[in-house]
Amino acid sequence: MNRLLRTTAPALAAVLALTACSSSSDGGDEGRGTTLTFSNSYTEDHPHTRCGIDLVAERVTEADVDLTVDTFPNSQLGSNTETFASVMSGDIxxxxxxxxALGAAHSPIGVFDAAYAFDDVDHMFSFFDSPAADPVKDGFTEVTDARILDVWYFGERHFTANRAIRGPEDLAGLRMRFPDSPIYLANAAALGASPTAVAFEEVYMALQQGIVDGQENPIATIAAxxxxEVQSHISLSRHQIGSQMIVVSGATWAGLTPEQQEALQEAVSSVREDNRACIEEAEAETLAEWEATGAIEVVDDVDVETFRERARAYFEETLEGEELELYRSFQDAD
Structure with missing residues (x-):
């Protein structure tokens, strides 16, 4: 439950509803002795938890600025749609x-997850850190009153099915599960797939029962x-460099002292490379295990360039306005 729901005294709940952060432990200056709630939807052993939010909490404590971060993995505070709504309201x-997912609140942010938007994770980080990213980050804050502190790597997304997918023609006739969001459905069209929307919690059963023929996800998710168990092939299409944004409530940020803001920003940004290394290590270990055991056939001769050319041509034709400008700016980033 979030802070408001955990509070047993109605009077205290009312106070928390009016403030973005916990009250000062000593009744002193604003933002002192503050505890923040940090939510994610991943399990406790997922890299985004053990090499992500847990590390942020540790580093904030080490900064010694009277700031503590309490972490809540595994959707303890609600589903993705629920938790971000709570961030916007200041309850989380x-x-x-x-x-x-954030694209539902501000559509340009969703373009970060467009197929072949970035060549690799370094390309994505380079763009995010450049001045070219400021308009989309600032626009997101204007619309949501939430601040993006940094971007973390989620992993490259690949296809699984009961046959190899080496090029767009191999997707013909396959019912491929894609997340039910505008950019993911656009990715399906860009790659030549016929998308079927299935809730993530139902994907395993849908694959097992033949409701869908395949799906796409990062290696860590496929394994977890x-x-x-229900697919015979993984085709390393690398069609998306998965990105995860670390967001903080605008009211929460405004309630912190400058020293606390600096410590929180530094903690989140310093974890980025640790988190990436953790993801990449997990991916390498899983691929090695699959190849050794034959649990699933690893197809590594995918025609990535054909997929990339098709996707980029599709988005050049279909994106408009700020979203098209943003997609083009990705290609201009070093």
Missing amino acids: DMDVQGSA DNFD
Whole structure:
């Protein structure tokens, strides 16, 4: 439950509803002795938890600025859609959210998850850190009153099915599960897939029962949710560099002292590379295990360039306005 729901005294709940952060432990200056809630939807052993929000909490404590971060993994504070709504209202202080999910609040952010938007994770980080990213980050804050502290790597997304997918023609006739969001459905069209919307919690059963023929996700997710049990092939299409945004409530941020803001920003940004290394290590270990055991056939000769050319041509034709400008700016980033 979030802070308001955990509070047993109605009077205290009313106070918390009016303030973005917990009250000062000593009754002193604003923002002192503050505890923040940091939510994510991943399990406790997922890299975004053990090499992400847990590390942020540790580093904030080490900064010794009277700031503490309480972490809530595994959707303890609600589903993705619920938690970000709570960040906007100030009931939850911080959250890890996929760019596509945040696109529901501010559509340009979703373009970060467009197929082949970035060549690799370094390309994505380079763009995010450049002045070219400021308009989309500022626009997001204007619309949501939430601040993006940084972007973390989620992993490259690949196809699984009961046959190899080496090029767009191999997707013909397959019912592929894609998340039910505008940018993911656009990705399906861009790649030549026929998308079927299935809730993530139902993907395993849908694959097992043949309701869908395949799906796409990062390696860590495929392994964690045992999709390799109901699929015979993973095709390394690398069609999306998954991005996860670390967001903080605008009211929460405004309630922190400058020293606390600096410590929180530094903690989140310093974790970025640790989190990436954790993801990449997990991916390498899983691929090695699959190749050794034959649990699922690893197809590594995918025609990535054909997929990339098709996707970029599609988005050049279909995106408009700020979203098209943003997509083009990705290509201009070093």
